[in-house]
Amino acid sequence: MLKSTGGQPAPPALTSLRGVHDWKEAVAWLRARGIEDVECITPDLAGVPRGKMMPSSKFTSNTSLALPSALYRHTISGEYPDETASFRYEPRDSDLKLVPDLSTLSVVPWETDPTAQVICDVVGIGGDNVPYTPRAVLKNIVDLYHERGWKPVVAPEIEFYLVAKNDDPDYPLHPPKGRSGRAILGGQGYSIAGINEFDELIDDIYHFSEKQGLEIDTLIHEEGPAQLEINLRHGDPIELADQVFLFKRTIREAALKHGIYATFMAKPMQGQAGSAMHIHQSVVDIETGRNVFSNEDGSPSSEFFHFIGGMQTYVPKALVMMAPYVNSYRRLTPDMAAPVNNAWGYDNRTTAFRVPVSDAGARRVENRLPSSDANPYLALAASLACGLLGIMNKVEPGPPTEHSANEGSIELPRGLLEAVSALEAEPALAEVLGPEFIGLYAGVKRGEFETFMQVISPWEREFLLLNV
Structure with a gap:
């Protein structure tokens, strides 16, 4: 059991395997486990974890965490589809802000160095909602x-x-x-x-x-x-x-x-x-x-x-x-x-x-x-x-x-x-x-299909090579 500095049992927040209530508890939780690094992650459209890793001291120092908006416009193979009437890129490829959800804070048990992870919501730099991000779509x-x-x-x-x-x-x-x-x-x-x-x-x-x-x-x-x-x-x-x-x-x-x-x-x-x-x-x-x-x-x-x-x-x-x-x-x-x-x-x-x-x-x-x-x-x-x-x-x-x-x-x-x-x-x-999400999602999926169509399958080589 984790102990407080006075030898008494630690507060419930410190013994929690998953999540704390506020930044004060987060600081104590990280310190109690000797956490060195924190992974701030969020799902992209494919559900792939994206984000940033930083020392725990920087994580708790009110650091602004940003990712480019293009992160939600690339395919599973990392390509960027052409624009259409409903699929558009943000003209300046401006930043989006990661906002850690402290209720998801947990250790990363497979890392050799003491590491924690936290799932983040995504908002605009001004704090405005970004409706096409996966967590926002579900929350809506x-x-x-x-x-x-x-x-x-x-x-x-x-x-x-x-x-x-x-x-x-x-x-x-x-x-x-x-x-x-x-x-x-x-x-x-x-x-x-x-x-x-x-x-x-x-x-x-x-x-x-x-x-x-x-x-x-x-x-x-x-x-x-x-x-x-x-x-x-x-x-x-x-x-x-x-x-x-x-x-x-x-x-x-x-x-x-x-x-x-x-x-x-x-x-x-x-x-x-x-x-x-x-x-x-x-x-x-x-x-x-x-x-x-x-x-x-x-x-x-x-x-x-x-x-x-x-x-x-x-x-x-x-x-x-x-x-x-x-x-x-x-x-x-x-x-x-x-x-x-x-x-x-x-x-x-x-x-x-x-x-x-x-x-x-x-x-x-x-x-x-x-x-x-x-x-x-x-x-x-x-x-x-x-x-x-x-x-x-x-x-x-x-x-x-x-x-x-x-x-x-x-x-x-x-x-x-x-x-x-x-x-x-x-x-x-x-x-x-939301029409913005549907336009963006459809554009990415069409882009993935076009990439797939560039690949020649074994079936085609087996049955078309010498028969057609």
């Missing part, structure tokens, strides 16, 4: 719920693959060898032996998470070879998005410590299941704590059905925020353990929107469409926005599906460009997400 959607006296509650489930190191992108990825000395095969869903193959790595994931104050609910082996899933405890959307943001970084670092990669690509290996980020969602009345999806007698409420109606109507149009890359749509194909529909059903995993078995207090809707490559802030914002639009517009859902929902035609955008166009064409989404 949460505020729309608060205006109605409600609080959204979410629980993400994140799937990922462990893969052998691969320094040549021209070669396919392969599962790593576990403690048995052999590469693990597929078909290991819920296998304890599959988890035990990577015991030491998983121990490090738990250890790193505990040091950061991150709570893992459960960990399982999924269907793919060396494919794992981590479930997080339900809570506030912003806090959970922060946790997913940090978990991705944590899992990658733990894997690298053991000489392998952890990847959140939606479809890293041909012929294997893709990786999802399922999102469980409910809505609570702030004043009473009652689940808005249930009436007082325990029956499902009109808001519950309208939320589902909103998911069915708007999620296909917001899909690019939950499936953001060309690779994402390789996961959303028939017979690959992912929904290719906008159906809903009770305890039906073939539907896009599943209602798990629960009591009235835990009634919720699971969105099974998002992939694990999605920026968690944007995926949560899009999913919650679609449900809220359904409630606002009293959208009635179709009937629940009792059988397999994947046997008909595909009811979703089939590729990145189609999904981008669907987002741009829906005025209701522009109303809640």
Whole structure:
């Protein structure tokens, strides 16, 4: 236990694994742990941590932290798309200011020197809101719920693959060898032996998470070879998005410590299941704590059905925020353990929107469409926005599906460009997400598609080289 200078137990703020209330507590928290450096990070549009690192003394000295606005206008490969009518660069590429959210302060457990990290919001130099940054987009959607006296509650489930190191992108990825000395095969869903193959790595994931104050609910082996899933405890959307943001970084670092990669690509290996980020969602009345999806007698409420109606109507149009890359749509194909529909059903995993078995207090809707490559802030914002639009517009859902929902035609955008166009064409989404964000996001996604089109795939060389 940390002790104060007088030998008495330290105040609760100093013993906190995650977060302090103010700068005075931050100074004491950093000093008590001998922290030398602080990483000030924020997610870009892809969910990649961006920011600055500095000595802890500078961090606590009211230093102004700035990043260029162009940070939110480049593609995943670091390129800058051409301007269009709705995608524009800031003429002066002026600075944006990082504002540390001290409630996210935690150690960086994999660093050899004592290091802390803090997630930052982004504002203009004058303190004005920057509505297109991922954390701001999600906060705006949460505020729309608060205006109605409600609080959204979410629980993400994140799937990922462990893969052998691969320094040549021209070669396919392969599962790593576990403690048995052999590469693990597929078909290991819920296998304890599959988890035990990577015991030491998983121990490090738990250890790193505990040091950061991150709570893992459960960990399982999924269907793919060396494919794992981590479930997080339900809570506030912003806090959970922060946790997913940090978990991705944590899992990658733990894997690298053991000489392998952890990847959140939606479809890293041909012929294997893709990786999802399922999102469980409910809505609570702030004043009473009652689940808005249930009436007082325990029956499902009109808001519950309208939320589902909103998911069915708007999620296909917001899909690019939950499936953001060309690779994402390789996961959303028939017979690959992912929904290719906008159906809903009770305890039906073939539907896009599943209602798990629960009591009235835990009634919720699971969105099974998002992939694990999605920026968690944007995926949560899009999913919650679609449900809220359904409630606002009293959208009635179709009937629940009792059988397999994947046997008909595909009811979703089939590729990145189609999904981008669907987002741009829906005025209701522009109303809640903001036209500036949609224009910027769509411009980046179109730029990424054009970069992808410059790459010649093995399929093309295999079947077109000598046959056409």
